[in-house]
Amino acid sequence: MAVKVLRLLALLWVTFEFAAAGSYEGYKLYEIATETIAQRNALNALAQEDADKYDFLSLSRLHTQKARVLVAPAHDESFQAELRNQKIPFELKNTNFGRTIQTEVLQNRMLRQAKPYNGTGRLGTERYYSHDEINAYLDDLAARYPTRVFVRIVGKTYEGRILKTITITNGDGVTGKNVVFMDGAFHAREWISPATVVYAIGELVENFEAHAELLQDYDWVILPVMNADGYEYTQSASAFRLWRKTRQPVTVNGTTCYGTDPNRNFGFHWMGKGASSNPCSDIYAGPSAFSEPEAVVVRDIMHSLRDRGILYLTIHSYGYALFYPWGWGPELPDTWEDLHEVAMVGADAIRDYSGTEYEVGSSTALYGEAAGASDDYAFSEGFTLSYTMELPHGGDSGFDPPPSDIDRLVKETWTGIRAMGLKITTKYPSPKQTLS
Incomplete structure (x- = not known):
């Protein structure tokens, strides 16, 4: 009986995940290893100018660290064109990031069910x-x-x-x-x-x-x-797996966005460089x-x-x-x-x-x-x-x-x-x- 229940829960989770995972379906994940300071500066500029189009999951000022960028299907061609224009080498790491995230979130839920914590x-x-x-x-x-x-x-x-x-x-x-x-x-x-x-x-x-x-x-x-x-x-659905911010809504000019980057919200040089005034930005202060x-x-x-x-x-x-x-x-x-x-x-x-x-x-x-x-x-x-x-x-x-x-x-x-x-x-x- 317990096995049947677990299988039913797994089936329900799979159904829910595929229904909720639309935001990453078809997204591509790129890894970029810049070779020169000029390439790194160009990549930093791209990340700042097109923050609403490309999701830079990591970007360091150090050459030794590779950048990872998540790109929606609608922006994939323009992203590759930008990198080629700047002569920045790149590698496609994942052709459908949404499916990968679905699997990960489902695995964590099933582990939680299989290995519950009883409070002691x-x-x-x-x-x-x-x-x-x-x-x-x-x-x-x-x-x-x-x-x-x-x-x-x-x-x-x-x-x-x-x-x-x-x-x-x-x-x-x-x-x-x-x-x-x-x-x-x-x-x-x-x-x-x-x-x-x-x-x-x-x-x-x-x-x-x-x-x-x-x-x-x-x-x-x-x-x-x-x-x-x-x-x-x-942890609630794969569509939200890469959410970064808090969850308090902010409405500006009739548009509501959710969350603030808590690590830009402290009152020392608040809203300075590296923070955004756009409520929909991942680094909204x-x-x-x-x-x-x-x-x-x-x-x-x-x-x-x-x-x-x-x-x-x-x-x-x-x-x-x-x-x-x-x-x-x-x-x-x-x-x-x-x-x-x-x-x-x-x-x-x-x-x-x-x-x-x-x-x-x-x-x-x-x-x-x-x-x-x-x-x-x-x-x-x-x-x-x-x-x-x-x-x-x-x-x-x-x-x-x-x-x-x-x-x-x-x-x-x-x-x-x-x-x-x-x-x-x-x-x-x-x-x-x-x-x-």
């Missing part, structure tokens, strides 16, 4: 988990480790989903320790981000003995899913700074930690990079050498562990201007160190590592995070503390 025990690395499942895991940890773990409701999303942080300590009752603040899932389609953050939570709590040094003089405050509305939206309740939640956490916050680390994908302020422009902070030093510790640890090479540098130097981002805001508000960590790509789009890759990627990333955590405990020791 550590989350695994065999599949991607929902926002509700991740919140249930936080509550379970608080119940099982009441002297070391504290879960707090910090706000709601636009659609009313509960956002929770977990504060991880060593249980010694000492107050006033320095703090690491980490978050995940700023961008909805980056599923590997919350998977990585959840794995880090599990290591800090359930593998405490192995990482006790990280918690001796530091507390960790972690928000695993910031953009919960968008994250759930990407919002109608005003902190228009998104999710960005307000992160801002308020930062403010509450202002006197103790040493490291802010926001986990994104993809890009093989650890970058630091500034993102609003080409200037470097006075303390850029300290920022670079700690980031290199993480990059070196990852390279030694798996051979994966991470680029390290300022956000603008590596990716171009991106004003209104959370890492710039955290640094401007007093965090000594602030980084965006762009994880490796996976799958066809780069944002869709298959479930079989989750374990490898989260463990590799944790190696770098742990190394950075150890470095700051000596470089920035906590002041003398008192028992609460």
Whole structure:
């Protein structure tokens, strides 16, 4: 009977997926490896001038990183013509991206059905988990480790989903320790981000003995899913898999578009370079700074930690990079050498562990201007160190590592995070503390 039910559910899911997948049906995915600075500049110009026609899933200022572009059937000929006119070589990676995405979303749903989480025990690395499942895991940890773990409701999303942080300590009752603040899932389609953050939570709590040094003089405050509305939206149907933004609607001149890029919505150089005033753009900065309740939640956490916050680390994908302020422009902070030093510790640890090479540098130097981002805001508000960590790509789009890759990627990333955590405990020791 159970087998029949699963087969029926699978059939229903397939039917739903094919009905909902129209937005990517027939889309082509291109990979572009520029060979000269002129080609890279031309590609950047194309991405900016025709952002509404071509979906640049990745684009770095570095020659070493390939760009991936998703192109609708109606724009395919013009896209190829543009590249040929600029003498930019390209490779067609997928002739029907919609079918690939259908398969991926269906696989994740079937894994969720086959391997449900019952609300107790550590989350695994065999599949991607929902926002509700991740919140249930936080509550379970608080119940099982009441002297070391504290879960707090910090706000709601636009659609009313509960956002929770977990504060991880060593249980010694000492107050006033320095703090690491980490978050995940700023961008909805980056599923590997919350998977990585959840794995880090599990290591800090359930593998405490192995990482006790990280918690001796530091507390960790972690928000695993910031953009919960968008994250759930990407899991609802393959047509929405590459959704990036939040879900709050904005109506301008009678036209309604949904969502704001939360990583352009922070009130430091808001609506500067690398942000858009077009509500339909993937990098729309919002109608005003902190228009998104999710960005307000992160801002308020930062403010509450202002006197103790040493490291802010926001986990994104993809890009093989650890970058630091500034993102609003080409200037470097006075303390850029300290920022670079700690980031290199993480990059070196990852390279030694798996051979994966991470680029390290300022956000603008590596990716171009991106004003209104959370890492710039955290640094401007007093965090000594602030980084965006762009994880490796996976799958066809780069944002869709298959479930079989989750374990490898989260463990590799944790190696770098742990190394950075150890470095700051000596470089920035906590002041003398008192028992609460």
